[in-house]
Amino acid sequence: MTPYQIVLGQVDDRAAAALMLDGRLHDLLIDAPGDRPRIGAIYRAVCDRPIKGQGGMFLRLGDGLTGWHRNAKGLQPGQELLVQVTGHAERGKAIPVTDRILFKSRYCIVTPGAAGINVARSLKDEEERDRLLEIAHDVLPEDRGSMGVILRTAAEGQAEEDLEADLSDTWEMASQVMSDTGTGAEHLLDGPDAHRLSWRDWPDAPVSETWDEVLDQIEALRTAEVKSGPATFYIEPTRAMVAVDVNTPEGGSAGGFKANLALARELPRQLRLRGLGGQIVLDLAPMPKKDRRGFEAALRTALRDDPIETSLIGWTPLGHFEMTRRRERIPTEELL
Template sequence: MSQEILINLTPRETRVALVEHGVLQEIHLERARRRGMVGNIYLGEVRRVLPGMQAAFIDTGLERTAFLHVSDLQRGLGERAPPIDELIREGQSLLVQVIKDPIGNKGARVTTQITVPSRYLVLTPRSAGVGVSARIEDDAERARLRTVAHALGDEGQEGAGLIFRTAAEGASEQALRADRQFLVRLWESVRRRAEQAQPGHLVHEDLPLLLRALRDLATQDVERVRVDSREGYQQLRDFCHDLLPHLTERIEHYSGERPIFDLYGVEDEIQRALARRVELKSGGHLVIDQTEAMTTIDVNTGAFVGYRNVDETIFKTNLEAAQAIARQLRLRNLGGIIIVDFIDMADPEHRRQVMRALEKALERDHAKTQIGAVSSLGLVEMTRKRSRESLEQLTCEPCPTCGGRGTVKSAETVAYEIFREILREVQQFEAQRVIVLAAPGVVEVLLDEESTSLAQLEAFIDRPIELQVESLYTPDQFDVIPV
């Protein structure tokens, strides 16, 4: 699969685009003011233990205390977790790692099950054992990697485990050994800093996005990495020289006149990824709504009537939607609970094929996904691991007019509220006249569709009502001033 990584680097922001066959699949963004924390290791202090929730709040020195669940406390493989108040106590120091960034009003989620990643391997310094990425499907290769793991097990860190990442497929034993030695040295450095640190301090910070993108995204399928900064280009070359020598020659400095994200229409795709509606080539469309609790995706045929019968039209639309949904989840970095409402299909074979298409399209997703069975209401329930904020959460804020609801009161509704407010004001205050300040659309309704009602109200209160347009008012903002 032909892939390319485009990196747009400015002093305040780094943006990374993963493009497959000329189509944007993933966008990663990091701003200097709001750097992600996933992977960072802190020496924390237990502030509160909550036996009822089987959780604790940990002070890591961040703005909000971090959340630690009993399932994220270090324990032996297969052991059942005892009550959390038997494992930790208030005031205790704990070395913890962030596994989920603060999102909304929630603090970071942390674990004591520390992992230290590199290009090919993940070191688990506190738990022994060997794991191989599920995306490495070749049985012979999986067996080879496990053999290599046993050969490496006697070197360096005792009692530590290894996980072979997808990038380890085909890597030589020499490269894997060098990777493990690097991780052992890094963990020893982290451990020494933790011994000298005070609670509430950062002990180890994960790589910035510029370098993390190369570590996590640059698989064998990536043909080249283009960066539009000379300084960033040199940083990438230096990083590759030490850790990823095989990638060094694929890194290019982009010096074209067009902005790098104009290549392949990446900038336009980002704008479309922030829209609620996603058009399908067939004429159908998706409607994606992201809430705090879950994300819902509704599939519609729209104007698509291109096949011989209704069942075939619905089937083809759902098949196309399955591909589009998998791409949108990656592109928007949507996580948590996701509910998909495909168009109802009467044929069980059609349902099976659509579900298989969705599963296959999600295989390329680096985030772990789980798909449940179709519910009795015909909904597909799934989860996608969320560790960082979504594209919308990173780049947008709630609308100051609608408060994030996506709707505002109609001009007609506001007009009737104004009528009620006028009656309330003239009953409370002596006034010769009433001045109404409102948005242009509301004043237009009062002078047009509701002009008769306005005249009747004037007669009823026996006072003139003057209307004044306030162009800076929001659609549902108004003032009634008795004078």
């Protein structure tokens, strides 16, 4: 029996989804207001102006929106191209986009510009890999041009008819978008909402629509204080960074190390649920320098299954620990 449960609901008429693990909030998705594009949205963009020294280009996306392409080598002002939204931007800032477009569904990813049919490396069973490849070759057209497909790990063991439908629908959608012949800046395809994302990316689990069951746990995300084992820590976002302060009632270096380990185990979950990213600075409880390696190992282990790219930078002269996290979500406090 799966320990997961998915709860679907709404926040101010916007789609929302909560992933529960043994009754505890594990992940949270809430749609942004309607004037902010979802990650995965596709636009026909028009190059506007390059930024010298940075290698990037501002793009016109239509609907009054501006995009930022960080790798604009070879692009010229006035040139049109298809781009996909890769993250959220603060109000008044350009939306990050890429021209490496992917069409992602539950069981497959269609990859324009990367031909071939492949299976996710994490799927090791050779017999199952062969089964999935055979299904894909039967469903997809022989002339696939420059588009390819990656069969995701979630495809393992799934019924043939479900895989065929997912492959066929995703391929057709990708073909229609990539054959676009229009001109000018225009929104071509919306990104998935919270309900579809929960189906696409979360584990198979029973689905409930009793949103009231998770409201108390969501409300707890609005306070800076978090209690975890022997530690109490405070997560406080500022304009420049996210500051995390660790406190412990236990004295001595052993108590400090235990509190810091508790933080390491809980921090990825808290950052994910709160939608926080960017620069993160940890003001840890006092502990000997010899325990730093153990803390880093615990933090890396906790981040291993986290879906958001996070880099551990290291220690400052003041003994703080720094990390950076990709800004893939709008802060939950703002969405609430």
